[in-house]
Structure formats: C-alpha cells, structure tokens
Amino acid sequence: MRTPHDELRAGLREAAEAYEPDRARILARVERGMAAGPEEKRPRRRATRPPLLGWARVAGATAAVSGILAMGGYALASAVKSDETPADPTVSVSPLPTPSPDATSRAPVQPAPEPSGGNTQDDKPSSTPTPTPEASNTAAAPAAKGTEDGPLWSDGSVDPHSNDFWAQSNVTIKTSEQLTTLTVELKVAETDGVTSAGAWRSAPEDDFELTVAERDGFLVYTWVLKEGRTVWPGEYVFAGQYDHTRGGRDAKDDTYAVTATAAGEQRAVKGDFAGQDSNDESDEGDS
Incomplete structure (x- = not known):
C-alpha cells in the first residue's frame, strides 16, 4: 500500500x-x-x-x-x-533465525545408516565379509549329492589354454529355471606354488560380488549373486585363474560347490576336477 x-x-x-x-x-x-x-x-x-x-x-x-x-x-x-533505500529494513532481518536444533540433530542421524547399508556393499566388496551370506545360504540348502539337482547342472574342468606356468579352472553351470540366489565356490589346492592371477564369469559382472581368499590350504574363489538380481535360464562359466611353478599341475584336489534357489526351492550341486593321471589315460585311449 x-x-x-x-x-x-x-x-x-x-x-x-x-x-x-x-x-x-x-x-x-x-x-x-x-x-x-x-x-x-x-x-x-x-x-x-x-x-x-x-x-x-x-x-x-x-x-x-x-x-x-x-x-x-x-x-x-x-x-x-x-x-x-529499502522502505522497511527490518523485513529482511526478521526471517533469519528459523532453523531449529531438533531438525539439525535429526538430519545427520537418520540418512547416515540408510545409504551405508544399501550401497557400500557394491562399492566395497573386499571389506564386506561374504562368508556370512555364504554360510547362511549353504546352511539353508540341502546337502549336495552330485553334479545335478533338479533344474541345476554343473561341471568342473581345467581350461585347455592353461600352460606350464599358468592355469584356469572352470566351473560350468546350466539352469533350466530362473535363479533368485546363486553362490559359486571354487577351491584350488595351494600346491606347486599356486597364487591368484584373477577371475572372471560369463554372467554380468555387476550382478555378483567376488572374493578371493586363502583358507585351509586352498585358494578360494567365491561369487555371490547380489540381492534383488536374478540369473536367467542358460549356461554360465565361473573361472578362477592362478599361477604355479613350472610344469604341469595336478588338479585332483580341487573342488567346487554351487547353491541356488529355483522356483522357491533350494538346490545344491558339487564336483571335482579330473586329475593328471586320468587325463593321461584319456590321452592314451584317444591315441
């Protein structure tokens, strides 16, 4: 006015x-x-x-x-x-001290635990202990009796491209149904100077958390499907790579185990790798 x-x-x-x-x-x-x-x-x-x-x-x-x-x-x-010159200089001063101590004290407390529990597991796979989810999934799953369980099938083999200083162990799985949980564990015996040289999988990398650890005389590779992700029907390969001393390495002590959930039911398979003697015998038979 x-x-x-x-x-x-x-x-x-x-x-x-x-x-x-x-x-x-x-x-x-x-x-x-x-x-x-x-x-x-x-x-x-x-x-x-x-x-x-x-x-x-x-x-x-x-x-x-x-x-x-x-x-x-x-x-x-x-x-x-x-x-x-402003007509009323007091108008700009009056709305200044509005923040309340309650609001400022609540803001840092509430959002802090929420994002840390949701996203840091993907960003820091090494710091999160994957054996905990593995143990819970393995405990809930039935004991594996072989390489096949319902819609789940598996096989373990040493990659043919391995050489005198480096090798790769492949765990191949096939599923005819969609999987809502999946854990693949590959155990390579620490013989002949075995040291990890990497790992890969044919499934999408962002869907899995990978850990590599030494446990009980084995080099253990573990892939765990992230919560909320699924594995579609098909064939997938999970491979662990490692260096060893010069010469052929015998994989007879290496094993693998797979647990999964398909159509709401727990499935489990396991297997081992052919030893060097069996490979030699198969080569002689082929000749």
Missing part, C-alpha cells in the same frame, strides 16, 4: 524525467536580447545602457536555465536515491 510520501516521491521522479528544457528557445531569447539594443532606435543619451542591459538579460536567462536544470537534477537524484 503506497503512502503519501511514496506518491510524492514518485510524482517528483516522473516530473524530473519528463522535463526537457527547450534549449533552442532559450538560445533564441538570448540572441534576441543581445541584438535588441543595436536594432531599436533609442535616444542618443541611452546609447550606453543597452549593452549592459542586454548582458544582464543574458546572465539572468542563463541563471534561470541553470536553476531549472539544477532543480530537476536534484529532484531526480532524490527520487532515485529514495527508491534505492
């Missing part, structure tokens, strides 16, 4: 902005004043006064113009200055 003071201020500003001095008319009057003395025929005794009178008129007109311009500039400056 505008006060009389605001209306007066606005009127002065509008008047100052609307005022435009007629410079041509003022100069014309000055010129007429200067030329009026010599053109008019006056008595001889007043011949000396017109110049002084003409200059007085010029000075008066100039002073009047300067005064008008000064008043207009002052009015404009005062109107602009008054508009720049």
Whole structure:
C-alpha cells in the first residue's frame, strides 16, 4: 500500500524525467536580447545602457536555465536515491533465525545408516565379509549329492589354454529355471606354488560380488549373486585363474560347490576336477 510520501516521491521522479528544457528557445531569447539594443532606435543619451542591459538579460536567462536544470537534477537524484533505500529494513532481518536444533540433530542421524547399508556393499566388496551370506545360504540348502539337482547342472574342468606356468579352472553351470540366489565356490589346492592371477564369469559382472581368499590350504574363489538380481535360464562359466611353478599341475584336489534357489526351492550341486593321471589315460585311449 503506497503512502503519501511514496506518491510524492514518485510524482517528483516522473516530473524530473519528463522535463526537457527547450534549449533552442532559450538560445533564441538570448540572441534576441543581445541584438535588441543595436536594432531599436533609442535616444542618443541611452546609447550606453543597452549593452549592459542586454548582458544582464543574458546572465539572468542563463541563471534561470541553470536553476531549472539544477532543480530537476536534484529532484531526480532524490527520487532515485529514495527508491534505492529499502522502505522497511527490518523485513529482511526478521526471517533469519528459523532453523531449529531438533531438525539439525535429526538430519545427520537418520540418512547416515540408510545409504551405508544399501550401497557400500557394491562399492566395497573386499571389506564386506561374504562368508556370512555364504554360510547362511549353504546352511539353508540341502546337502549336495552330485553334479545335478533338479533344474541345476554343473561341471568342473581345467581350461585347455592353461600352460606350464599358468592355469584356469572352470566351473560350468546350466539352469533350466530362473535363479533368485546363486553362490559359486571354487577351491584350488595351494600346491606347486599356486597364487591368484584373477577371475572372471560369463554372467554380468555387476550382478555378483567376488572374493578371493586363502583358507585351509586352498585358494578360494567365491561369487555371490547380489540381492534383488536374478540369473536367467542358460549356461554360465565361473573361472578362477592362478599361477604355479613350472610344469604341469595336478588338479585332483580341487573342488567346487554351487547353491541356488529355483522356483522357491533350494538346490545344491558339487564336483571335482579330473586329475593328471586320468587325463593321461584319456590321452592314451584317444591315441
């Protein structure tokens, strides 16, 4: 709501902005004043006064113009200055101290545990102890009796591309139904200087958590399907890679175990790897 003071201020500003001095008319009057003395025929005794009178008129007109311009500039400056100053300086100060100590104390407490429990397991697979979910899944699953259980089938083999210094053990699984949980464990006996050289799987990498650890004389590779992910029907390979001393390595002590959930039922399979002697016998039979 505008006060009389605001209306007066606005009127002065509008008047100052609307005022435009007629410079041509003022100069014309000055010129007429200067030329009026010599053109008019006056008595001889007043011949000396017109110049002084003409200059007085010029000075008066100039002073009047300067005064008008000064008043207009002052009015404009005062109107602009008054508009720049805030009408109520207390309005910007009043809404300042609104945060309450309760809100600030609750904010850091509530969101902190929620994201840490949901996402850090994916970002830090090494720090999260995967044996805990493995133990719970294995305990709930029935004891594996062989390489096949319902829709789940498995096989273990040493990759044919292995050489005298490096080898790869493959665990192949097939499922005819969708799996909602899956844990694959590969145990490589730490013989002949076995050390881990990596691992891979044909299933999507982001769907699994991988841990590699040494336990009870074995190099253990474990893949655990993340919560909320599924494995579609098909064939998948989980491979552990390792270095060893020069020469052929016997994989007779290596084993694997797989637990899964298909159609709400727990499934479990297990197996081992062919030893070096059996491979030699198969080669002789082929020859």
